[in-house]
Amino acid sequence: MTAMDKTMSGGVSRDVPTRPALAATPDDSAMLRAAVDLTRDLGKAKPSIYWPDFLGSAALGYAGLAVAITTSQGWLVVLGGLVAAVTLYRAASFIHELTHIRNGSLRGFRLAWNMLVGIPLLIPSFMYEGVHTQHHAKTRYGTVDDPEYLPLALMKPWTLPLFIVAALLAPVALIVRFAVLTPLGVLIPALRREIVARYSALTINPAYRRRPPEGELKRRWAWQETGAFFWALALIASVPLFGWRPLLTGVAIFSAVAVLNQLRTLVAHLWENEGEPMTVTGQYLDSVNVPPPAPLAGLWAPVGLRYHALHHLLPSMPYHSLGEAHRRLTAHLGAGSTYQRSNHAGMLPLVARIARSTMRVG
Known part of the structure; x- marks a missing residue:
């Protein structure tokens, strides 16, 4: 039983046959070499x-x-909220x-x-x-030490809706984190250590514990x-000054942003690793590209996130270069290559694939 097995033993079954272990996938040296050689001129952020x-x-x-908060017409509230959710989600995604x-x-x-998005949405960049x-x-991906990995495809079916619903609570949880826990942590050092370890990172792995920051990050x-502390206090103080509508509207929109991001996270990987360290190619095959012509991928996976598998090959590649890098690798490696195996048609087929896998676990 792996470390991940022990951590997630309440949700993962070992009695169900799975696909060949990704951890045992040998590296495709031709793909890895091409990924570097063909993209040397694409690495500069513009x-x-x-x-x-x-x-x-x-x-x-x-x-x-602003439209959603101030207008009295229902359709404008909905339209303003949708525009806000999609575009603030894109702006927030630059944290990556x-x-x-x-x-x-x-x-x-x-x-x-941080000033325009991170602190106002209570997701300052130190959280990431x-x-x-x-x-x-390489030694952490897909293991219990990976802050952004759970073997979701190998867990019980109820874990998927729980994974999404939990995102709805993010705005309230973040207000509590900064307005309540931050000052308490200043007064109680032992609590502060717990806050840093467990409540100061944007993660999905409940077993992950963060180390205290050092140097420039500190x-x-x-x-x-x-800044997030004072902003959280201002949000609370806005209720007696302006009523509940501005705060509740903002919370609803940020909840939509959080759910969008959680859905994107759900299909960023196949989540089929059982906790063992993986090769780079194994990590790539456990990750997902949703390239064109998928029409909506640019909305739910913005800022280059539609090329998440490629990003795992070239993590320092600027988001605006990933499309060209994908085209070059596709043309060079051709149909049937390892590279093509991580390309998928869209969100719904990926959700269905993961859901079917959990059904086999039962």
């Missing part, structure tokens, strides 16, 4: 793409939020880029993202930086958490 995309998404999102971009390549972008990169570590953590 501020001329990042900034307009991020700022435009944030502006549209807050405009939609923050963890991978090279230092100095996008000066000021981290600060702007220093955590997400562990998901890419300094960024301090000011970002302070």
Whole structure:
């Protein structure tokens, strides 16, 4: 029994035959070499793409939020809410880029993202930086030490709806995290250690424990958490000043953002690893690309996330270069290659595949 088995033994069955173990997949050296050789000129992040995309998404999102809060017409409330959810989701998704971009390549972008989106949505980047990169570590991916992995395809059927429904509670949980737990942690050091370990990372693995930050991350953590604390207090204080509608509307929209992201997370991988360390090719085959012509993938997997499997091959590749990298690799490696095996048609077939796998577990 693996470490992941022990952690998730209440939800994973070992009596059901599964696909050949991904952990035993040998590396496809031709694919790995091509991924590097064919994309050497694509690795530079372009501020001329990042900034307009991020700022435009944030502006549209807050405009939609303002409409949803202030209008009295029901259809405009719904329209504003939908626009806000989709575009704020896109703006928030740039947190993923923050963890991978090279230092100095996008000066000021981290600060702007935190001030405009991270702190207002109570997801400051310290919650992801220093955590997400562990998901890419060869010795951690798919194991109990991976903060972003659960063997969902091998778990009981009830875990899938629970996985999605839990995201609905994210806005309230984050308000409590910053408005209540942050000041309590200052007063109670033992509680602070627990807060850092268990409630300071955007993860899906309940067994993951975060280490205290060090160096530059520790300094960024301090000011970002302070900002989130004051913003959470301001949200609570807004109720007696402006009534419940602004806060509840914002919570509803952010819940929609969280559910969108959770659905995207559900189909970012096949979740078929049983807890063993994997080869890079095994990680790739357990991950998902949803390339064109899938019409809606750009909405539910924005900022390059539709190429999640390719991202695991080239984690430092800027999001705007992933489409071209995919086209080059597809043309070079051809049909029937290992590379093609991680391409899928869309969200619904992937959800159905994972659901069928859980049904076999029963």
